[in-house]
Amino acid sequence: MLQGLIVKALSGYYYVQQQVDDIASGGDHRKTVQCRGRGILKKKGIAPLVGDQVLYSLTENGEGTVEELLPRKTELIRPPVANIEQAVLLFSVKEPDLSLHLLDKFLVHVEDANLEPLICFSKMDLIDPDDTQTLAEVEQARLLYEQIGYKVILTSAEDGLGTASIRAELSNRISMFAGQSGVGKSSLLNAIIPGSTINTSEISMRLGRGRHTTRHVELIELDGGGYVADTPGFSQMNFTQLGVDLEDLGSCFREFNEYSDGCKFRGCTHLHEPGCKVTEALAQGEIAESRYKHYQLFYQEMKDEKRRY
Template sequence: MPEGLIVKALSGYYYVKDNEASPGDKAIQCRARGLFRLKGKSPLVGDRVVYELTENGEGTVTELKPRTSELVRPQVANVNVAVLVFSVKEPDLSLNLLDKFLVHIENEGLEAIICFTKMDLIAEDDVQTREEVEQARALYTSIGYEVLETSSPQGLGADRLRERLAGEISVFSGQSGVGKSSLLNAMFADLDLLTSEISLRLGRGRHTTRHVELVDLGSGGYIADTPGFSQLDFLELGVDELPSCFREFAALADGCKFRGCTHLHEPQCKVREALERGEIAESRYKHYKAFYQEMKDKKRRY
C-alpha cells in the first residue's frame, strides 16, 4: 500500500502527501481507521503513514509509522529542528527569552538553530550592539548550538538556512515582530502568500481557527509556522528536569557530589565550580536560577 506524510489535519480529515508525489500534486484527503481511537493514539500532522485509496478518490490511513518526536503544543510529530528566531534590533535581543526557548526545545529533544535576524538594522557606529551580538554568538556556539546571522533585505544567511533545512521537518519559533515571515520569504520567494495564509489559519489577530499545517519547501523539507512555543510557562516541565535542559550543566552534573544536584547551594557542585572559574556564562546561570524559582513558585500555586 502507498505511504505518505500527513501535512494537514482538519475536521476529522487527514491530508496525506504521497511519498511518490510531485511537488505540485495535491495531498489526498483521508479518514483514519477506528482502530486508532480504540488504541488511544490519533494521527498527527507530521506522521508518516500507510494509507489505502477508496473508490471516491479519497483515502483511509491504516498505519502510523514510528515517531521520532511528538510535540504537545503544537500537536505535530517527527519535527527534527526548531529554528529560534530572535532579532538583534526592534525588538532588542533578549538572552533571557532565548534561554527560556532553549529550555523548552531541549526538553522536547529537538535540535535547535539560533537565528539572529535584522542584522541590517545595526548602525555602523553602534559598536555596543555589534559587540553584544558577537558575544552572544560566541557564547551559544561554545555551548554547542548552531548560530546564524541573517538579514532579510540583504539576503544574508538565507541560502545557508535553506540548505540547512533541506530534508527536515522544522518549526520556526520566536516572539512577535522578529521577522520570521520576512526570513521565510527571503529563503523561499514562492511562500509569500503561504506565510500570510498560515498565520491567519493559526488564529492570530481576529481569526480563531487553529491548526498546524506543514508547508512543502520544495527541498525535501517541510516547515510548520506555528504558535506552539508562544506561552513559555514551564507547565509541561518538571523542576527536576530543568538542569538537564542547560547543555553545559548536563555535561558536568555527573561530577557533582550529590545525585540530583540543583546546582544552587549544594557543596562540591561542579556547575558552580565551573561558574567560579568563568567556564559557564554568568547570564546562563542567572537565567537558570530565575527559571528554577519561577517553576517552584508555579508548583506551589497549582
C-alpha cells in the same frame, strides 16, 4: 494501505502527502489527499499530528481515512508536531529587541524534546551601523551560544543576509521554525522558499510584539529535499504545559552536562548543594552568569507551576 506524511491538519481534516521512501528525499511534489481519522484512533485516545507518518486508505469520493500511526521519532506538545529533527529558533535583534531569557526558555523546550537547535538572529538590517552598543550585544550573544556548542546564523529577510546558510541547514531534514511573535519567521520563510506566500504582519509597536499571523502548523516541502514547519508565534511559554520535568531542567542546559556528572550528590539541583561542579564552574567563569541566572529563574518558575498544577 498507502503510506503518507501528514503535512497539514485543519478543521478535523488531515492532509496526507503520498510518500515514496525517505520523507526527506525530495523529488517531485506528490499528491496530497484530504483524510479523516479512523474512529478507532479517537477511541484509543490517539491524535494524529502534523509530521506523523501514517497508513491510510482511499475512499470512494477520492478522499481518505487515516488507519494507523507509525512510530514517532520525536513529539512536541506546543506546537503540536511530530518527527521534527531540527528547530530553527528565530529571535529578532530589533522590533522586538533580542530576548536571551526567552531564547533560553525555547532552548530548554528544544533540548528536552531531543531536537537539534539552530539559532537565527533576525532583522539585522534594522540595526543602525552607528549603533555600536546593539551590534556589540548581538556579537556577544552570538559568541556565547557558539561557545556552548550551538550554531548561530545572523539573518535579514530584507537584504537576504544568512538565507543561503539557512537553506543549506534545512536541506534533507524535517525542520520547524519557532520564535516569539513578530520576529519575522514568515518573512524569512518567504525569502528562503521561492514562491512562498506565507502571511506576514506588521509589528504592533504599542504592545511591543507582533500579531499572530500563523494560525496552524503546516509542513512545506523544499525543492531539493526536506520540509519545514511554519508554527504559531508565542509571547510566553509555560514549562508545565510543554511537558518539561523539573528534574530534567539541568540537562537542558547543554554546558552543565560537562560538569554535572562530577557533582557530589546524585540529583544535584546545582543551586545550593556542597560539592556541586556546576556552581564551581560558574565561579571559575566557565559557565556564563546570564545562562545560570536563567536556570535559577526557570527552576523557581517550574516549582511554582508544579504547586499550581
